[in-house]
Amino acid sequence: MRNLGRTMLRAASVAVIGLVAAHAANAAEMTGAGSTFAYPILAKWAESYKAATGSSLNYQSIGSGGGINQIEAKTVDFGATDKPLSAADLQKNGLTQFPFIMGGVVVLVNLPGIEKGQLTLDGATLANMYLGKITKWDDVAIAKLNPGVKLPALDIAVVHRSDGSGTTFNFTDYLSKVSAEWRDKVGEDTAVEWPVSGLGGKGNEGVAALAARTQGAIGYVEYAYALQNNLAFTKLVNKNGKTMMPSLETFAAAAANADWKSAPGFNLVITDQVGDNSWPITATTWALMQVKTDKAENSAQVLKFFDWAYKNGKPMADPLAYVAMPAAVVPVIQDSWKKEIKDASGKSVWN
Numbered sequence: 001m002r003n004l005g006r007t008m009l010r011a012a013s014v015a016v017i018g019l020v021a022a023h024a025a026n027a028a029e030m031t032g033a034g035s036t037f038a039y040p041i042l043a044k045w046a047e048s049y050k051a052a053t054g055s056s057l058n059y060q061s062i063g064s065g066g067g068i069n070q071i072e073a074k075t076v077d078f079g080a081t082d083k084p085l086s087a088a089d090l091q092k093n094g095l096t097q098f099p100f101i102m103g104g105v106v107v108l109v110n111l112p113g114i115e116k117g118q119l120t121l122d123g124a125t126l127a128n129m130y131l132g133k134i135t136k137w138d139d140v141a142i143a144k145l146n147p148g149v150k151l152p153a154l155d156i157a158v159v160h161r162s163d164g165s166g167t168t169f170n171f172t173d174y175l176s177k178v179s180a181e182w183r184d185k186v187g188e189d190t191a192v193e194w195p196v197s198g199l200g201g202k203g204n205e206g207v208a209a210l211a212a213r214t215q216g217a218i219g220y221v222e223y224a225y226a227l228q229n230n231l232a233f234t235k236l237v238n239k240n241g242k243t244m245m246p247s248l249e250t251f252a253a254a255a256a257n258a259d260w261k262s263a264p265g266f267n268l269v270i271t272d273q274v275g276d277n278s279w280p281i282t283a284t285t286w287a288l289m290q291v292k293t294d295k296a297e298n299s300a301q302v303l304k305f306f307d308w309a310y311k312n313g314k315p316m317a318d319p320l321a322y323v324a325m326p327a328a329v330v331p332v333i334q335d336s337w338k339k340e341i342k343d344a345s346g347k348s349v350w351n
Contacts, residue, residue, distance in 0.1 A: 030301050033060035034067015034080035036203040037167045038285040040224040041101055042080070044316045045309050052308070055301060063203060065164015065190050071095065071288045077298045079288035082166020083190050084267040096340040097286040098333045099266050100306055101313075102258075102323040104251040105170055105281040106226050106233040108159075108208070110217040111137060111152055114232055117245050120145045122237035123178025123272075123280065129156055129218060130175065131182060132196040137216060145237075152216075159210045159219035162200030164190040170283040171220045174271040178280075220281075223251075224320045238280045239272050246279055248321040254282035255323045261332055282323075289341055296343035303337055303350045 032042070039061040046057035060066070064081035071079030072093045085097055107126065109119055121129075125141050128134045134141055138151040161168045169190045176183035186192050199214065201207040204221045208229045211219040223246050226233045235243050244250050254273040260266060270282050287306065293299045310333075314324040325333070337350040 029056045029058055030078075030298065030305060031058050031076045032067075032078045032080060032287075032302070033062050033070045033076045034288075035064050035082050035166055035285050036061045036205065037064075037082045037103065037105075037222040037283060038080055038101055039204075040222070040228070040320050041103075041313070041317055041322045044320065045305075045313050048312070048316060049305055049308055052312075053304075055305070057305065061203060061205070063161070063163040063190075064166030064169070068164075068288065071290070074290065077289070077295065077302045080285055081288060082283050082285050083169035084265070084269070084284075084286055085288065086267065087265050090265060094291050095288050096291050096336065097266060097288050098306075098336055099260065099268075099284045099286050099325060099329075100309065101317065101325070102251065102255045102270070102282060102284045103321060104223045104246050104254075104279050105167055105174075105220055105283055106223050106246045107236065107281075108211040108217065108219040108221060108226060108231050108233050110211050110213075110215055110232065111154065112215070113150065113152075116232045117235055118232070119149065120235040120237065120243055123174065126236075127175045127179035127182045130158060130160075130194070130196060131179075131185070132158075154216035157214050157217045158194070158196045158198030159207055159214065159217050160194055160198055160200055161191075161202070161207060163202050165203075166190060166285070167204060167220065167222060167283070168192065170269070170271055170281060173269055174281045177272040222283075224322070227321070236280050238276075238278050239274050240276050240278070242276050244277065244279055246321070248318060248323065250277055250279035251282050251321060252323045254278035254280075258284075260326075260329045266333070266336075291340050292342055292344065292346075293349065294344055296347075296349045299341055299343075300349045303341070307334070 050056045067079035070076045137154045173188040176188045199210050201210040204225045207219045208221050208225045211217040237243050257273045258270050310330045317324050338348050
């Protein structure tokens with residue numbers, strides 16, 4: 001009888017261990033790194049996804065450059081970048097990319113007496129401020145755009161990213177489209193040689209923090225950071241000559257022109273879009289993954305997460321003014337998963 005009791009106890013212990021192991025397997029942890037632009041929505045999705053499935057996401061908000069480096073080094077399950085990689089770079093590093101969210105970059109200002117949306121800038125004036133050609137807030141070019149607004153005689157304190165940044169890529173891509181001088185002298189990239197050294201902040205968080213404590217500052221961040229930090233931002237004049245406030249509606253208007261189905265490798269930059277209601281600096285974040293993975297289960301978990309986000313993420317994206325990927329585009333993205341993301345034996349990890 002005593003032996004039977006011991007046997008039953010050992011069996012129960014094995015069963016408990018099996019249950020714990022099964023729970024651990026179900027509560028998988030994914031790893032990702034990169035874009036600070038997309039961090040607010042990824043954090044919100046991750047919280048809800050864990051509550052729904054038990055699987056967690058450990059995401060490092062380190063900037064697009066860092067995300068690219070980490071996925072190339074295979075130290076994370078996916079990278080996130082706001083600058084799409086070229087077909088040549090994808091092939092060289094054995095990567096694939098797909099878009100998962102869109103949103104807006106806004107221009108921050110820290111000026112006494114100036115509230116959100118009270119100041120208007122256009123592309124040429126913004127470029128000249130970052131070129132160092134306009135150095136005072138009461139400059140005639142700014143005053144012309146803002147009749148009736150009392151502009152302070154303050155020096156302009158230029159704030160920019162200090163790390164490799166997809167937000168910088170979209171900001172400088174916009175400046176290159178609206179200013180030939182910017183295009184020729186500086187260009188667009190995740191990191192550039194700034195004509196005005198200014199103040200450098202790490203991540204959207206760093207730029208927001210610097211702008212918040214620097215009187216006379218101008219900076220650029222993803223819209224959610226401006227909202228979360230209660231920072232003043234400007235209106236911008238768009239490609240059609242219309243003065244726009246940043247909002248979910250104006251980001252969505254710009255995103256509506258994106259033809260993802262015809263873009264090879266989903267390589268499509270949507271700054272400076274036409275349309276009366278388009279926000280000029282609308283941006284996209286892409287996920288980067290290995291096309292041949294030694295960690296098939298990890299890759300499958302990442303794809304399950306994004307599949308869930310495409311289906312369930314819009315109600316969480318809207319309040320943060322992110323634009324969800326159109327439902328018609330999702331099957332095209334998932335078809336690319338089937339074709340491109342495979343395990344070591346060549347079998348697709350997404351079925």
